[in-house]
Amino acid sequence: MVGIKDVARQAGVSVGTVSNVINRPDLVAEETRTRVQSVIARLGYVRSESARQLRAGASRIMALLVLDMGNPFFVAVASGAERTARAAGLGVMVCNSAQSVSEEREYLSLFAEQRVRGVLVTPADPTGRSLDGLRSQGIPFVLVDRVSADPSVCSVSVDDVAGGRLAVQHLVAAGHRAIVYVGGPPEVTQVHDRKAGALAALAEAGLPASALTEISAERLDVAAGRDAGSRLLGLGHRPTAVFCANDLLALGVLQAMFAARISVPDEMAIVGYDDIEFAAAAAVPLTSVRQPAVAMGRLAAEMLLEETVGDPADHRHRQTVLQPELVVRGSSLPGR
Amino acid sequence: MVGIKDVARQAGVSVGTVSNVINRPDLVAEETRTRVQSVIARLGYVRSESARQLRAGASRIMALLVLDMGNPFFVAVASGAERTARAAGLGVMVCNSAQSVSEEREYLSLFAEQRVRGVLVTPADPTGRSLDGLRSQGIPFVLVDRVSADPSVCSVSVDDVAGGRLAVQHLVAAGHRAIVYVGGPPEVTQVHDRKAGALAALAEAGLPASALTEISAERLDVAAGRDAGSRLLGLGHRPTAVFCANDLLALGVLQAMFAARISVPDEMAIVGYDDIEFAAAAAVPLTSVRQPAVAMGRLAAEMLLEETVGDPADHRHRQTVLQPELVVRGSSLPGR
DNA sequence: CGACGGAGGTGAAGCGATTCATTCACACCT
């Protein structure tokens, strides 16, 4: 494997000069520079990041740890973060905790060993204890799609209460009075907040909280949604509308309705959450609460870059909360 | 930042001993070992991968470069590869070339600088020239979902000709005689091979090649499929069946049919390719050619591990070709 | 009693880059 010394020898200069050619080319005389560069090309020299990093103390990689790569929402977050990081010259390592606290721990300690420049993370561990390792190593991190109680922790999230409210306001305005909320594991903040928003919307409309029934799905994926859909049909008093904690669940519910030959939206309106690409692509296009996923990834990465690249002194920790937006489509528009 | 020397000092041993405690604990006396371990815990020491790696010469990371993270097919490949690599103690860096040759180049040179242990890649560059960098650095790689003409290049792929044949055999058996193939950019091997399979099926059934019309989509995503769907409806002689080069296109076509109030499958049968999760979840569940995506990721990672971890001498380069499988669902089953 | 061996530890050499104080050559000024 060819190293900087080989290049120096071949070019008849010192290693310091080769390093300068690579990192501060303006310090090197034109003639020497081109000579060295041609030797680099000829030998196919590739500098070793590990050596560089050892001296520098920190790597040029930003880590992104998401809850579920099977959810296109997180894929969108990742793409926003990635574009931003790469524009700043950092590589991105995308990892998937699959909602498992132990996977999360493993990844975070891997990141610490790698001395990554910073971490974007949607924590699986509700206690937030997993992040202590990063803290004690002095590795900056930004929470994505989650707010911390601690004001010294940066975060970018979307107002889930507002989102839940938007969804149910829409259903109430369309005349629905018996609505089901398909939620998930209650320790997931999002699931909780979206329901709170739904209840708030009912209250504001002067409707009783009993107008909303909750069905809790095992996980937040399509299969669980299908299951919730059939449970929903078994309810004594069949509702006329469903609001789902995410689009994967909503797609599952939609499929269950189709299997039971229940017309959507005429007999059952459905509203999802996230507005993933497949929501619009469903054969009954799904009304959904759009989260600015790409923007969230971008903002989080920008925040991290600010803390990590710029002068840490002039970085103010902050919590950014974005607003969701209702996208109305066929699944909640009767009479079309 | 606390280093191995701090630990050594605090524990009253030499750095060599601390290193042994971490890497070969059986060489250290019980008492010393526990003492060192407790100091490590107390100081919150985290070893530096870059230093370790600098000595070792290679990192403990496997890279995976896919064509499109927005396609759940690749997400599945990634999850298979990841599980395998992590079981072997390697971290995985998943990156997305987004079909761009220049992005691909950038990532590959990033990998080379990182001295990653190996690379799994679905190349975007049809010339295969992008991989020369890895070759000259001696970084092993395995092609995923692609076969190389060069027998010294490992690969894991699925027989796309067989897949195309399965799809069209199925449609022909159901009586379809006017079939549209929705393909994509012709330089994509998969698109080409699947069509070749389709034509082979027609020939075997004694039907003329003219029974298959091709519509070429700009890209391989849902929006392009929607577009292809409406173009399809504008054809003079309307076909009775569509075979799409992937499920994203098929979902788009399905949506176009729905918008035009054309019944699927009665007026138009649809067959997709990949069998992504959203295929089964579509309101008209999609018949699709299933690719063993997770297995492909797993096999590719195993192949790479064999070359990279074991003795390279007893590694035989090989090309594994898996067989696809037809999954019949509602979108091609009339009379239900 | 001295040689031997094994267990437990030590400490210095290196991995491949970056960086910085230093040296060198040369032109310019007084």
Next chain:
DNA sequence: AGGTGTGAATGAATCGCTTCACCTCCGTCG
């Protein structure tokens, strides 16, 4: 002529770890 300033290049120190040759005890055996 001597001093000075400048642009260019040098080479040694350093980052944090692993590894390996070597050292020290101490019990055992011939």
